[in-house]
Amino acid sequence: MQKSEAAYTKTLKQPISTGIPGLDDILCGGIPPGGVVILEGEPGTGKTTIGMQFLVEGAIKHNEPGIYITFEELPEQIYDDMERFGWNLKDLERRNLLRVICIEPEILLEQMLEPNGLFEYMIKEIGCKRVVMDSISLFRLMSSEQEARTNVYTIRNIMRKHALTSFFIREYSEVEGMHIPFENYICDGIVRLSLKPLMEKYRKRTIEVLKMRGTRILEGEHTYKFVEDGVYIIPSLSMAEDKILVQETEVLSTGIHSLDELLMGGIPKGSVFMIDTNSKANYRYLLSSIYAQRIKDDDCTVTMMSGNTTLDMFADTIDLFGVSLRQAVDEGKAHFIEHYKRAVDSGLEKALIRVDDVENDEYANTLNDKLSPIFECEELCDKRWFIYYDLNTIISERGKEFVVKYFSEEISLWRALGITVMAHCNFSEIGTETASFLERTCNGVIRTWVDGNYQYLQVTKSPSGRVSAPHIVANISETPFVRLV
Amino acid sequence: MVAESDVITLQMECTLFFENNPYALETSTGMSKRLGRNANLIERALNRLTELSILEKNGQGTRAIYRYKTPYIQTEVDMNAYD
């Protein structure tokens, strides 16, 4: 058993997509392979539907055959019930992508334990990858607590041994909820379905992931609904839009662990993020951390300097994060756009693109002329590029209209080049219309503001559709000097 | 004494059950619960179906498991091919 335990942990890496719309988002990708997940809920919450959807999606989209084991419900009932979602289970059975098996729990256990028993035979017959067992509550009913625990534990181990990612359905009622059922300790995850009262007479369906080993989860209750082709989950506080980058696995760390978590790992490469700060908010460490992290990760950067920060000041701040700006400049990894005629250290001058005397009409071309050779420079063209863009500076120097016109064009160019952009702006100062335009143009928005005695931060838009709750920004003494609580 | 027709009725009920639930794995007691019929009679019917090769029997006695043997199917027999 130890060996398979180890093998199991080893394969944890690639999560198994459940295929249930929204659930993978909540699970930040899916279930660890070979994981055994409890799916619990009261009658009528859709356990069977979600279980079967997991198998159907696996069979159709991922070519992963599955077995649905039912102890009490007859397969013919399940075939019938699932037809309303347009799932032709019998056809999947014909194609050896699915089996709906009914069996008595004790017989199943017997056959699982028997070498080359019927269970193993069926697993091999179709190359089974996914299993749903409906329901493990039966083990509790047919034997003592101790035996039931042993049995469920045995079955879990057998699932792992065969690398079967599985849902164990469990009947759930509030009474049982009084003490923690043993399965919760044995299994890798718990997904709970509930019917919650809503607006007095009506009830809404919610799904909550209580535990999931090996993956981060979006906590809290999420609404789901039965739609034409199964269950559809709407992750809470999210907008179901702009999912272009959700599959992008490469993310750029912000250097702030808690912020990376909110962003599911970081800023997706090639996306455009906006940091919206109000006047009181302290964003220095936030931006510096993001920038320093780029240099640390050996990325190349273009930074638009703002009016209230000189390059020397910037270098000093970055130094706090253990990054030498001068060295970065020397390696050609740091470039700056300067709108002001400010003198700099001679070592840094070569990294400056001065645009103080460039007219609005010429701005785009000038910048393009200067940046293109840098982007296309041989040593650097394989590097990831990161642009920090201070929109406040552009607005004050070139006007709102210019931003509106120029920004979207520029951004589409950078997107095309796969460059990650972090823009900084104060939405409250530029007017609703421009703000909403900018917000639409960006893939993600991080907002930070001061309210009363605290500074808050919230991801209000992200490519994954995920929106975070507001977090308090706390100052800490070591790098990155901020932390989200 | 049990009427032959009762056994045949059970045989047919069991056959239909397995046709509708082709991947059911059932013991005679399990079937008896499913169909609400006497277990001894069910066992007789199940054993006859095993003789008819409609079911496959694994194991012996009350722990024996019966399952449906899918008939031989060919969906693409070309009428005009010659043997």
Add this chain to the structure above:
Amino acid sequence: MLMIESYFIDDNADSCQELQNVYAELTGLFIFITNDQGHLLSTPSDAEIASLFVTYPKELEDSLKAEIDKLKGLRVTALSDQWIPGIKWIIAPVSIDQQPIEMYIWAGIMIQENTRQAIIDHVNYNSPDLNGPSEVFRMMRERIQRIPEDQPTQIEYKKEKISKLSKAIALILKAGYKEKQFAQRLTTLNETLRSDTSRNMPIEEVTRAVLASSDLADVFGFALKTSPGTYRIVSSTGPAAAELKGAIFHEGEGFLGQAVLSEQLSHWKDVGRDPRSHFFLQKGLASIYEVQCFPIRYDDENYGLLFGIGLEEKLSATTNVRFEETLISLIGWYIGNHITHGRMEKQIQRFKPLMELASVMVSVQDIQRVLFMLVDMSLNLVWTPSASIVVHRASEDEKVQMVARGMESPGGEAYARDIARRYLENGNNQPATSSYLNRSVPSALMIEYPIVYADKTRAVLAVAIGDEQEGEECREILSALATMGSVIMKLLYDRQQFLSNSNRFAHILHESIREWNVAQYQLATDAQKIVMEFALWGGLSKEEGETTARACLMSFSDPKTLRSFPHLFEQEAAMIEDFKQIQQNPNQSSSQAYCKGGQIMVLVFALAASADNDIQLMNDSQFTNIDPALISQFRLFMLSRHTLQTEISLMEEKPVPRALTAEVAEGRGLDAIVKEFGLSPREKEVLELVVKASSNKEIAAALFISEHTVKNHLTNIFNKMSVTDRAQAIAAVFNKSIG
């Protein structure tokens, strides 16, 4: 041996004793009766003699036995004078039929006229050369001295009388014997037929037991028909039983073959030289004298034969031939009845379950399941199941589908092709109607049933059977199964045809209004969508939902037109009529109830027509003529529809409900549209704004392009999506979105 002595009891013995005494009186002789061993059976008529027997039983028995031995073979009454010539005894054997003599009547003694002195003077008189107690001789001598001498005529007369006595006693005993024998026969029969074991015995065993106890013949046999014209001997008793068993004969051949053609019993005697007896001699019988045949028939059908063979001519008819003949005939009838009953029973045993399951089977939805069912059930129904196959031709191409058990590759395919060519070819315009016994399949006798529906033979069920006889017997039950199969397949076929037709035409009718009334077209589309949602939500069954949805699509068509599609739209037409009537008379409550579909249409169209897709519907007064329960159900449905949308809008930062509601829905819808119609990113942005109900001007402003460019984009989008206006484009996005 008749063991006549055993019948010399009770009333029989009394009668004989009485008779003996009467004759003793009549003849003046003493009379007694012994068996063939000299043992005394009656009480001698003379007390003195009787006492002698008491005193010397053994001695007398021995001397009488010695006398009997000398008379061996004698069947008539005789005079004996063995002691001294002139002293006469009458010895009368009691002869029953031709059986060996088992009983003798003794009467004595007589002295012939003028011989008394000579007797007395005879040397043996005082010292007899015969064995016997002297007391006996003393008594005899005493009698010789006192009995009168008889003239020869008198002696003859007495002899005749004793002869009569013998006959009378023979008659009495014979009657007793027959009675007793008959009773015994009946007892044996009873035991054979009534015993608990025989009740579960196969009919062959019972028959064998009954025949074994009959002495009508030396050899008995029992033959059954195995196929038309052919019979097989299933059991036999007596000599050569093993050789006879299993022997086959045909109608018209030999004694047995001729007998099966007759309804009556057949009897041939003295057949030693008859060539027809060859059949039996060949089986090892040394010679035969007579053949008796009893047909096994019931209801004009011949099932077989019982036969008896006498090896030699019977000299005496000790048995009740008539009785035995009747008995065996009855057995033949009984077997026939039994077989008929058994066959009927077998069929009834299968018909009953088949009928019970018919209702379940009719609900089978899937053609392959029907094929499985035919194969599996046919195996359950035949007597000796071994193989079954169904060949089905679903399509017009040259492919057929086969489902088989016990008949696998490659033989199965070859046979399936053979069946397909014979029954399922396109050219076969005349569908086959009856079953066919196919003898040409290697190693199996197949009975084939064409399954005909929609005017064509579309499938064939073929089942392997044990022999032709079995084929005869299972024909009906299998035919019932095949018929059920055809009914179910026809139902499925019709349903499929019907659905595809009705959906197709509903669609065409719907499309036809699009040309001249886009608004109505759209309204119908929306209404249909709402109905489907309502059905999915659980307000209608799937079937009701589909019908009502079709009615919505065709709501602007004339119901009369709809009825002109034969059978296709009757329900839909009725719904539309009711829908229109309710709409036209909104405030009059009608006496007659409107159909559910019509009522739902009223609600659905009200919802579809409302500006924000949310009728303020729910003041009930608005809907007279609609079932309040239905209204409240519909109200629930609408709320659940809104629940999700409301929840989401609460979560948005900026409360702009209309736009955001659309935004949520568009998530899936837009992506799907972009993918399906290949919209460019810019076009997607435009469409996104269209869906948010922005005007061209607003779109232009938002995207920093001219209104003219917006129009160009829109034209391209509409072309790509094959829609004519914004409403349709929006509907398309909604159609692709949640719920």
